[in-house]
Amino acid sequence: MFGLDKKDTRLLIIVAILTFCAPIILNPFPADSALAQFNAGYPDLMQRFVIFGIFAIGFNILFGLTGYLSFGHAAFLGVGSYSAVWMFKLLSYNVVPAIILSVITAGLFAIVIGFVSLRRSGIYFSILTLAFAQMSYNLAYSVLTPITNGETGLQVYSNDPQYLKGNGPDVTHLFGLEMRSILEIKIAGWTFDFTIGYYMCAVIMLISFYLAIRIFRSPFGLMLRAIKANQTRLNYTGISPRPYMLAAFVISGMYAGLAGGLLASMDPLAGAERMQWTASGEVVLMTILGGVGTLLGPVLGAGFIKYAENIFSKINENVLHSWFSFLPDGLEEAVVWLFARFVGEGWHLTLGLMFMLIVIFLPGGLVEGGQRIARAFGRKDKDASSSTPAE
Amino acid sequence: MDAIILQILNGLDKGSAYALIALGLTLIFGTLGVVNFAHGALFMIGAFCAVTLQRLMKISYVTIDESQKDFLGNPLEVKVPYLQSWFGESFGTALIDWSVPIAIVFSIPVMLAVGYTMERGLIKHFYKRPHADQILVTFGLAIVLQEIIKYFFGANPIQTPAPSAFLGSMDFGVLLGFDPNVIIYPVWRLVYFAFSAIIIAGVFAFLQFTTFGMVVRAGMADRETVGLLGINIDRRFTLMFGLAAAVAGMAGVMYTPILSPNYHMGMDFLVLSFVVVVVGGMGSLPGAVAAGFLLGILQSFASMNEVKAILPGIDQIIIYLVAIIILLTRPRGLMGRKGVMED
Numbered sequence: 001m002f003g004l005d006k007k008d009t010r011l012l013i014i015v016a017i018l019t020f021c022a023p024i025i026l027n028p029f030p031a032d033s034a035l036a037q038f039n040a041g042y043p044d045l046m047q048r049f050v051i052f053g054i055f056a057i058g059f060n061i062l063f064g065l066t067g068y069l070s071f072g073h074a075a076f077l078g079v080g081s082y083s084a085v086w087m088f089k090l091l092s093y094n095v096v097p098a099i100i101l102s103v104i105t106a107g108l109f110a111i112v113i114g115f116v117s118l119r120r121s122g123i124y125f126s127i128l129t130l131a132f133a134q135m136s137y138n139l140a141y142s143v144l145t146p147i148t149n150g151e152t153g154l155q156v157y158s159n160d161p162q163y164l165k166g167n168g169p170d171v172t173h174l175f176g177l178e179m180r181s182i183l184e185i186k187i188a189g190w191t192f193d194f195t196i197g198y199y200m201c202a203v204i205m206l207i208s209f210y211l212a213i214r215i216f217r218s219p220f221g222l223m224l225r226a227i228k229a230n231q232t233r234l235n236y237t238g239i240s241p242r243p244y245m246l247a248a249f250v251i252s253g254m255y256a257g258l259a260g261g262l263l264a265s266m267d268p269l270a271g272a273e274r275m276q277w278t279a280s281g282e283v284v285l286m287t288i289l290g291g292v293g294t295l296l297g298p299v300l301g302a303g304f305i306k307y308a309e310n311i312f313s314k315i316n317e318n319v320l321h322s323w324f325s326f327l328p329d330g331l332e333e334a335v336v337w338l339f340a341r342f343v344g345e346g347w348h349l350t351l352g353l354m355f356m357l358i359v360i361f362l363p364g365g366l367v368e369g370g371q372r373i374a375r376a377f378g379r380k381d382k383d384a385s386s387s388t389p390a391e
Numbered sequence: 392m393d394a395i396i397l398q399i400l401n402g403l404d405k406g407s408a409y410a411l412i413a414l415g416l417t418l419i420f421g422t423l424g425v426v427n428f429a430h431g432a433l434f435m436i437g438a439f440c441a442v443t444l445q446r447l448m449k450i451s452y453v454t455i456d457e458s459q460k461d462f463l464g465n466p467l468e469v470k471v472p473y474l475q476s477w478f479g480e481s482f483g484t485a486l487i488d489w490s491v492p493i494a495i496v497f498s499i500p501v502m503l504a505v506g507y508t509m510e511r512g513l514i515k516h517f518y519k520r521p522h523a524d525q526i527l528v529t530f531g532l533a534i535v536l537q538e539i540i541k542y543f544f545g546a547n548p549i550q551t552p553a554p555s556a557f558l559g560s561m562d563f564g565v566l567l568g569f570d571p572n573v574i575i576y577p578v579w580r581l582v583y584f585a586f587s588a589i590i591i592a593g594v595f596a597f598l599q600f601t602t603f604g605m606v607v608r609a610g611m612a613d614r615e616t617v618g619l620l621g622i623n624i625d626r627r628f629t630l631m632f633g634l635a636a637a638v639a640g641m642a643g644v645m646y647t648p649i650l651s652p653n654y655h656m657g658m659d660f661l662v663l664s665f666v667v668v669v670v671g672g673m674g675s676l677p678g679a680v681a682a683g684f685l686l687g688i689l690q691s692f693a694s695m696n697e698v699k700a701i702l703p704g705i706d707q708i709i710i711y712l713v714a715i716i717i718l719l720t721r722p723r724g725l726m727g728r729k730g731v732m733e734d
Contacts, residue, residue, distance in 0.1 A: 135708045356528050356535065
């Protein structure tokens, strides 16, 4: 189907079903139960799942296939957000032109940055992309304030021209369908929210996912893998890897721009902090956590990180006390104190630990973890893949 | 002319910090071949050594002085640091006043221990892994260290003043034969520069003139052969990691009067120091030092109003711009060696 082989079609269909049913699947607990805070099925969070999924899928096309670790991908996300908000300011709240422009601008940026950065490889490439991203971040905060609105962040004001607005709504919409319009269904104790915004993002994510599969299976994708495997040899066969690399870089930059545009479409705001290098680090983590170079990995990783971020940072000491109230008093205090260090404000500590643990114990990410478990039922050769040889 | 000299001086203190951190980073690159993203965190831990020592020294007991009254009319509570009661009033006060320089002594064993633990506990297992993995695991470690410091010391910057003898500014221009009041420069920044020059010289002398240093240099050039000669090079490299940590820590201690330490100061310096290392040339110690000072001075020139009037925003991006230009024209950096981190 769609030019995919059987296995990929099955994967795509499974992902599609999971994405479309996410508002139901991610709400396993009744709304008023104590476990309701583990529900992830509310629009804001689900949108972030799929948007960062797109970001990570795009990043994986570069990092997973070619092995070039970019530490500045957040710059494209930021650029995409800014261009989308500018479209809202100038034209109307319709998201279509905003998303198109954000993809195009991010692509143009990626051509320039990629053209320069790709002249070096390895750690130098990482530092070059990092330098470009930090430059964009610093400029967005200082000199480019007329375009980016500096520290306040770019947003739409009531006196903006919005030439095409007419009688259109005052919130982001897709030809009249408001992003925030919500269909709430209550069944017994459960509440399920279906929003236009989430489904638009989900459809776009599925299209991006489909394109990524096609890229992975195409001769172009094979060429990118060849670059990762042995670039020197590729040179000797008379093929210049540069155009392929640049194409991969631009494609992944456009994915990031798309994600940025979608972020702005869900909430018409853009701030420079989206470009900071920690944001670039986050997408690297998502990809690694899920599984570098796998199709499903980045989406899983993005969902996992965003879910953990949201859940961990929401829990506070009161919640912990209610959980551990069955323990004897002194012990309860100790346990709550211990856990409180890792949740709420301490979420970053958990993130850092997760970073380390994943890289140390599970370099292949969740996908590899799943495969290992699957394999453990067959035979026991777990150690074969536990150490990745140096490149 | 005087404006130029002033800008050079302004660049020196930042440049010294960059140079010291970059020196440590390069030592680690050159010896262990590890890309250490947690090096900024070591700088930060050093700075917090100074904060800790200052707090320890200020631990006081409270006596109630009946003869004085506070504004509510209650007897005044007088806090006397233990140091004052142990060592006498004048010497005790002097000790507290000099807490930052004393913290250097305190920080060296702490940083050596931190560095040693880090290398043995974590970095050791990453020699053979790709650079991407090394970057990620040390990046995670940096976040963890940062959060631990944040838990103990809070998120706000903590003031740690320099000894009162070094407070204020001096008229540096007079020494060079300029008119008085032309080049005024804070004393502590000069101290910082002199201190970093001593440390850098010390590290180079250690590598150049001791047997230990000779073995380490040989190991940097060809690790395998040194190993074949029956020298336990790993142990020496571990010590070099500790040394690099100590250098970063001392840089942090001395920097506290210039910039009140907060928990993310390490990250702020790290990215820049990385750029410095790349500009100087991976694995080249003189390159790291030269590039550190060069970029520090360039940055201070770029923040002159005259320059900013021509190229707005240049002060924000100069370092990255220089890095991009250097990497594209001299791919190995200013003094990079052939065969080091070429891939």
